[in-house]
Amino acid sequence: MGKLRSLPAETGVAFVFIFIVGFLSWRAPDFATWANIRLLTKQAAELMLVSLGMTFVIATGGxxxxxxxxxxxxxxxxxxxxxxxxxxxxACLAALGVGLLVGALHGVLIGRARMPAILITLASYAAARAGATMIYNGGSISAIPLSMNELFDNTLFAGLPVLLWVSLIAIVFSWVLLRHTSFGRSLLALGGNRRATYLTGVPTARIELLVYMLSGLCVGLAAIIDVALKATATPDAGQYLELQAITAVVLGGTSITGGQATILGTALGVAVITVLLSGVRLMGMEDRVGWFFVGVALLLAVEAQRGWRKKGDISS
Known part of the structure; x- marks a missing residue:
């Protein structure tokens, strides 16, 4: 048991990813094709950006x-x-600005006004969706330049899709920010023990403000990719994205209660969800089956974390 506990947090989700890829390669002949791999990189990029931002939020206990x-x-x-x-x-700057503005609002209300994150972001969940619907009377906007679609949909760099490079750069940047900066150390400390962190002089309100702004910026970037790939702006874009992002983060090994986070784990969690949803479609099943598995994965990941924490308390 001690050896199992000493394994990296990402080990379990890595094994799950390998198993799912192997199973789908066996059961779905079209899965392990270059065309499908390119499609998966596009589908993963949007979720990857949002999940990386969510990692920082959950790491603070939010x-x-x-x-x-x-x-x-x-x-x-x-x-x-x-x-x-x-x-x-x-237009892209406007999308980023909306994400930053809403993120800053979250940071102020949660970090300075000390309002519960779940209530503030739940209110934003409803308000933002209503705002998206009201902008064009519930309709979609198709006035998207072809060059924007070509950039994200068909452009290759060094033989690989540009969106794969976007994901890789975002992963490396997030890893450096979390593991090799005082900001990263402070937000992990904040998630581990909020009061003790505050008493040591860390500006906890500022940390939370920056964390939620970072999350909003990631969402703005993901929105640009979403619109570019679909060549259309739709008010219902991003449905179930919060479920996917939270699942990817927790499945990857980041503690749902904060204080512990892993960027590599989040990236693997995104990969698991992406291939799982793709495999469900390739095997001729409805999307709702995929969402069922995502929900089950979230419950199992949270329960597994609870079990490890209890064993850690007993052993200590």
Whole structure:
């Protein structure tokens, strides 16, 4: 048992990923094809960005239930700017601005006003989705430049899809930020013991503000990718994204109660969810079956964390 506990937090999800890939390669002939792998990298990029931002939030002991709705809102703002003659750069900056603004609002209310994260982000979940629907009277916006779609959908760099490079850069940046900066150490300390961290002089309110702004920025980037790939801004974009992101983070080994986080684990969690949902479709099953498995994975991951914590308490 001691040897099992000494294994990295990412080990379990890595084995799950290998098993699912092997099973799908056997049962679904179209799974292990270059065309499907390219499709998977596109599907994973959006979830990867949101999940990395969610990792920082959960590491502080917080939660963000608004990411899916905020992606829809940011995407619709992007489309609206383009519809009214704005440039692609201006539209992308607007989408990022929406994410940062909402993230900053979360940070102020949660970090400084000490309001519960689950209630604040749940309210944003509803408000952002309503705002996305109201922007164009519930309709979609298709005034997306072809060049924007080509950049994210068909561009290769060094023989690999550009969105794969986006994901890799985001993973490396997040890992460095979490493991090799005072900001990363402070947010982990905050999640481990909020009061003790505050008493040591760490500006906890500022840390939480920056964490939620970072999450909002990641959602804004994901919204740009979502709109570019679909060549359309839709008000219902990002549905179930919060479920996927939280599952990926917890499945990867980040503690749901904060204080412990792993970027590599989150990346593996995203990979598991992406191949699982793709495999369900390739095997001719409905998407709801995939969502069922994602929900079960989240419950099992949380229960596994509870079990490890109890064993750790007993052994100590």
């Amino acid at each position: 939660i963000d239930l608004s990411v899916g709705s905020l992606l829809g809102l940011s995407g619709m703002v992007l489309g609206l700017v383009l519809l009214h003659g704005g440039t692609m750069i201006t």
